Amino acid sequence: MALDSKIPRGPIADKWKNHKSSINLVSPANKRLIDVIVVGTGLAGASASATLAELGYNVKTFCFQDSPRRAHSIAAQGGINAAKNYQGDGDSTYRLFYDTIKGGDYRSREANVHRLAEVSTNIIDQCVAQGVPFARDYGGLLDNRSFGGVLVSRTFYAKGQTGQQLLLGAYSAMNRQIGRGKIKMYNRHEMMELVVVDGKARGIIARNLVSGKLERHSAHAVVVASGGYGNVFFLSTNAMGSNVSAAWKIHKKGAHFANPCFTQIHPTCIPVSGDHQSKLTLMSESLRNDGRIWVPKKLEDVKAIREGKLKPTALSEDDRDYYLERRYPAFGNLVPRDVASRAAKERCDEGFGVNKTGEAVYLDFAAAIDRYGKEQAHIKGLDENNAAIVKKLGQEVIRAKYGNLFQMYEKIVDQNPYETPMMIYPAVHYTMGGVWVDYNLMTTIPGCYAIGEANFSDHGANRLGASALMQGLADGYFVLPYTIGDYLSDDIRTGTIDTNLPEFEKAEASVKAQMKAFVNNKGTHTVDYYHRKLGKIMWDKCGMSRNTKGLEEAISDIKILRQDFYKNVKVPGTTSEFNTELAKASRVADFLELGELFAKDALERNESCGGHFREESQTPEGEAMRDDENFTFVSAWGYNGEPSKAKLQKEQLDYEEIEVKTRSYK
Amino acid sequence: MNLTLKIWRQANADSKGKTETYKISEVSPDMSFLEMMDMLNEELIEKGIDPVAFDHDCREGICGMCSMFINGEAHGPDRLVTTCQLHMRKFNDGDTITIEPFRAKAFPVIKDLTVDRSSFDRIQQAGGFVSVNTSGNTQDANAIPIEKSNADKAFDAAACIGCGACVATCKNASAMLFVSAKVSQYALLPQGKVEATDRVTNMVNQMDEEGFGNCTNTGACEVECPKGISLENIARMNREYLYASLKG
Numbered sequence: 001m002a003l004d005s006k007i008p009r010g011p012i013a014d015k016w017k018n019h020k021s022s023i024n025l026v027s028p029a030n031k032r033l034i035d036v037i038v039v040g041t042g043l044a045g046a047s048a049s050a051t052l053a054e055l056g057y058n059v060k061t062f063c064f065q066d067s068p069r070r071a072h073s074i075a076a077q078g079g080i081n082a083a084k085n086y087q088g089d090g091d092s093t094y095r096l097f098y099d100t101i102k103g104g105d106y107r108s109r110e111a112n113v114h115r116l117a118e119v120s121t122n123i124i125d126q127c128v129a130q131g132v133p134f135a136r137d138y139g140g141l142l143d144n145r146s147f148g149g150v151l152v153s154r155t156f157y158a159k160g161q162t163g164q165q166l167l168l169g170a171y172s173a174m175n176r177q178i179g180r181g182k183i184k185m186y187n188r189h190e191m192m193e194l195v196v197v198d199g200k201a202r203g204i205i206a207r208n209l210v211s212g213k214l215e216r217h218s219a220h221a222v223v224v225a226s227g228g229y230g231n232v233f234f235l236s237t238n239a240m241g242s243n244v245s246a247a248w249k250i251h252k253k254g255a256h257f258a259n260p261c262f263t264q265i266h267p268t269c270i271p272v273s274g275d276h277q278s279k280l281t282l283m284s285e286s287l288r289n290d291g292r293i294w295v296p297k298k299l300e301d302v303k304a305i306r307e308g309k310l311k312p313t314a315l316s317e318d319d320r321d322y323y324l325e326r327r328y329p330a331f332g333n334l335v336p337r338d339v340a341s342r343a344a345k346e347r348c349d350e351g352f353g354v355n356k357t358g359e360a361v362y363l364d365f366a367a368a369i370d371r372y373g374k375e376q377a378h379i380k381g382l383d384e385n386n387a388a389i390v391k392k393l394g395q396e397v398i399r400a401k402y403g404n405l406f407q408m409y410e411k412i413v414d415q416n417p418y419e420t421p422m423m424i425y426p427a428v429h430y431t432m433g434g435v436w437v438d439y440n441l442m443t444t445i446p447g448c449y450a451i452g453e454a455n456f457s458d459h460g461a462n463r464l465g466a467s468a469l470m471q472g473l474a475d476g477y478f479v480l481p482y483t484i485g486d487y488l489s490d491d492i493r494t495g496t497i498d499t500n501l502p503e504f505e506k507a508e509a510s511v512k513a514q515m516k517a518f519v520n521n522k523g524t525h526t527v528d529y530y531h532r533k534l535g536k537i538m539w540d541k542c543g544m545s546r547n548t549k550g551l552e553e554a555i556s557d558i559k560i561l562r563q564d565f566y567k568n569v570k571v572p573g574t575t576s577e578f579n580t581e582l583a584k585a586s587r588v589a590d591f592l593e594l595g596e597l598f599a600k601d602a603l604e605r606n607e608s609c610g611g612h613f614r615e616e617s618q619t620p621e622g623e624a625m626r627d628d629e630n631f632t633f634v635s636a637w638g639y640n641g642e643p644s645k646a647k648l649q650k651e652q653l654d655y656e657e658i659e660v661k662t663r664s665y666k
Numbered sequence: 667m668n669l670t671l672k673i674w675r676q677a678n679a680d681s682k683g684k685t686e687t688y689k690i691s692e693v694s695p696d697m698s699f700l701e702m703m704d705m706l707n708e709e710l711i712e713k714g715i716d717p718v719a720f721d722h723d724c725r726e727g728i729c730g731m732c733s734m735f736i737n738g739e740a741h742g743p744d745r746l747v748t749t750c751q752l753h754m755r756k757f758n759d760g761d762t763i764t765i766e767p768f769r770a771k772a773f774p775v776i777k778d779l780t781v782d783r784s785s786f787d788r789i790q791q792a793g794g795f796v797s798v799n800t801s802g803n804t805q806d807a808n809a810i811p812i813e814k815s816n817a818d819k820a821f822d823a824a825a826c827i828g829c830g831a832c833v834a835t836c837k838n839a840s841a842m843l844f845v846s847a848k849v850s851q852y853a854l855l856p857q858g859k860v861e862a863t864d865r866v867t868n869m870v871n872q873m874d875e876e877g878f879g880n881c882t883n884t885g886a887c888e889v890e891c892p893k894g895i896s897l898e899n900i901a902r903m904n905r906e907y908l909y910a911s912l913k914g
Contacts, residue, residue, distance in 0.1 A: 054800060065729070065731060066731060066782070066783060067784065067786070067787050069828055070729040072723070072724060075724045075726055075728050075729065122804075125802075125807045126801075126802075128807040130795070131820075131851065131857045133817055133820040133821040133851065133855065134817075136814050136818075140812050140814060140817070141811055142808055158824075161728065161825060163728075164728055172795035173798075173800070175794055178787075185787075187784060239725065240723055241723050274694055274697075276701050276705065278704055279725045407746065408751065411751050411753065412698075412751070414696075478802060526711050572714070573716055577678065578678070578719055
């Protein structure tokens with residue numbers, strides 16, 4: 001079966017408008033007869049649940065946390081993009097569309113990205129109407145800031161807690177519908193299997209994490225909004241519970257998985273401090289608005305700093321290498337994430353890393369503190385040459401902008417970033433790859449949808465900052481609730497799906513057997529032991545830079561590790577109780593399969609693009625080199641019994657609006 | 667560091683719990699409190715002992731899921747942090763650390779240190795929202811300017827992460843700080859004003875129904891709140907509630 005992306009005909013600016021006007025609708029009276037399951041309550045899942053319920057569908061929503069408000073969208077810091085052009089700096093729908101395609105290194109689908117840019121402005125209107133407290137200026141209007149990879153200020157924010165405020169907005173919209181009985185919320189429930197009846201997604205098997213009981217839930221459509229799979233690396237900025245399982249289960253039931261190797265390594269995270277580390281913490285990209293990134297120019301200074309004999313603040317300007325400003329004068333510290341991460345790795349690989357592990361660079365606010373301090377001294381009529389006054393005033397400005405981030409850094413690292421530069425290093429943050437979906441966000445299983453980070457569609461090979469929140473809410477508030485109607489219009493006479501169907505029985509039995517097998521295994525190693533090992537293979541061989549040999553090794557190493565896992569994993573307790581190790585075991589089992597497909601995809605894509613850097617494909621200056629002739633396509637993998645045997649289908653990407661060029665930020 | 671841990675163990679909601687003592691060594695001061703707990707659990711699993719169940723997710727202090735009562739304080743001895751952001755350098759070698767769940771009638775224990783805080787969700791469902799449907803046709807986001815000081819105060823109230831430290835800390839197990847933060851956020855914004863009367867009435871009624879205690883103004887909640895939610899919010903909610911009662 002060929003992949004059909006179902007991109008509407010017509011000029012790009014009219015596609016979405018025309019599509020919305022021409023697709024089938026379900027009448028309000030009939031929506032009451034239709035059930036929809038949503039898995040996940042991050043920005044995409046929460047906003048979709050709320051909107052579907054507002055429209056009149058009966059929604060059942062599932063999250064593994066104790067409340068929908070805990071989903072990891074809550075941790076997004078910096079902001080959300082929208083082409084409002086409130087700053088009058090030349091922004092437009094087209095420019096946001098263009099920046100996103102270019103930022104994604106020409107590996108995303110034009111029609112989807114244009115739609116995203118179109119609805120971006122609606123998101124801000126909707127959130128403000130919900131009472132989301134965005135940052136405002138003294139005139140009472142919304143404030144904006146700039147993010148990496150663009151030349152305009154289009155990012156709306158709420159201090160360093162934008163994700164939290166947007167998620168709580170969507171959560172409040174859900175709460176309204178839960179109160180009205182239109183959403184039935186299942187907290188502490190995990191989706192274990194998709195149930196397919198006559199080729200259509202008709203329900204799920206969920207596990208009540210408190211009682212351990214398996215439950216059958218039926219619906220006319222299933223929406224997977226379960227986020228990304230960054231935790232395949234063990235250490236990432238994802239939450240501890242973030243997992244690929246819902247996405248992987250539907251993949252194994254027939255949904256194609258697209259571009260698994262497109263992973264975003266975020267340049268500004270707090271460096272790893274030791275083997276005990278359980279997760280990594282991001283420092284928002286917004287810090288690169290005011291922070292300058294550097295390492296010492298001389299290796300002897302690096303050595304002295306590592307030994308604690310030299311303080312970074314004591315190093316003169318001439319002895320510092322502001323390598324992003326040096327290499328990319330046009331964008332400087334605000335180059336896109338993939339470029340900034342690789343540049344940090346390059347310096348550290350050359351021996352210029354500034355902490356004990358040699359894997360850290362500085363993010364320095366001294367210049368910004370000085371600049372803001374002088375500005376404030378001038379406004380207040382104080383002495384602009386008094387260093388103490390200037391520093392104090394400047395620090396106050398920085399505190400107001402990034403206070404919570406600085407506090408978080410200080411708590412973790414035990415150093416005061418107002419006085420000494422922060423240390424940062426790249427870490428796994430976001431996955432652009434995900435479940436393949438068509439223009440309607442439907443997977444290759446009829447009636448099964450994937451939205452938000454769980455799908456692949458909008459960010460190509462690299463996501464720009466402040467675009468994840470935009471995409472999650474665009475999918476959930478403004479795209480899926482309409483496109484799903486086109487499919488559900490055939491289901492108005494179907495009636496409730498019976499959970500006693502043999503398909504439900506079979507699916508439940510297979511989950512039950514798997515759970516039993518884990519607790520009866522009585523092996524020797526904990527689940528975390530395997531997860532850490534998998535993470536190390538992934539980071540060493542499928543991390544910021546990849547090559548044929550490493551990827552081939554990764555495929556076989558993961559296969560061996562997976563076999564060992566099933567043989568020797570030790571899961572304490574029983575299946576019929578609150579058993580956190582058991583929940584972890586089934587998630588890690590899926591990561592152990594995804595990891596292999598990830599490596600296979602990375603091996604197959606013998607070009608460098610966005611976050612995917614193949615050492616075999618680079619310019620003499622070490623910049624990434626795309627191969628448009630051979631790789632302008634989406635790799636969509638069909639499950640075929642084992643990850644390494646997955647079947648590749650290609651969706652060719654046609655660029656009608658935008659001329660494909662070499663991405664340059666110089 | 668070598669530590670002695672006294673941890674509340676309770677198999678499930680129906681069983682009686684008790685404190686168990688565990689020794690742990692080679693704890694690094696750079697570990698977070700939860701990483702220390704991970705290490706303990708790995709050791710317990712190796713020894714065939716059921717690991718300690720505790721809630722956690724983001725481990726960056728924002729999801730509000732972690733919830734331990736450490737040495738008599740919600741989220742432990744440090745200020746303005748959740749348990750996941752508490753680091754072992756705040757303790758000394760040889761310390762004995764007592765770890766209990768957040769205790770309140772409205773937060774029943776599920777297992778060990780894990781409690782059920784769905785009462786918080788139900789309070790939000792009673793009125794913690796603005797009734798606006800998704801349409802794509804709401805008015806432009808800049809149509810109503812909002813005074814910066816009010817917008818900032820609304821943000822400060824909205825920073826609540828719903829962890830329940832305020833309840834666990836309060837001798838009356840009152841949820842006033844939590845509820846007032848949401849009431850204040852909306853009361854300070856023009857978008858929330860329309861439904862202000864119903865909102866505060868319904869949320870307070872639900873709070874009482876869930877079995878949370880009354881506020882006696884001791885202010886302990888504000889001290890222990892990891893997000894520094896101010897007592898001013900409680901005063902504002904009381905005003906809102908009084909106004910709603912008078913209005914009828």
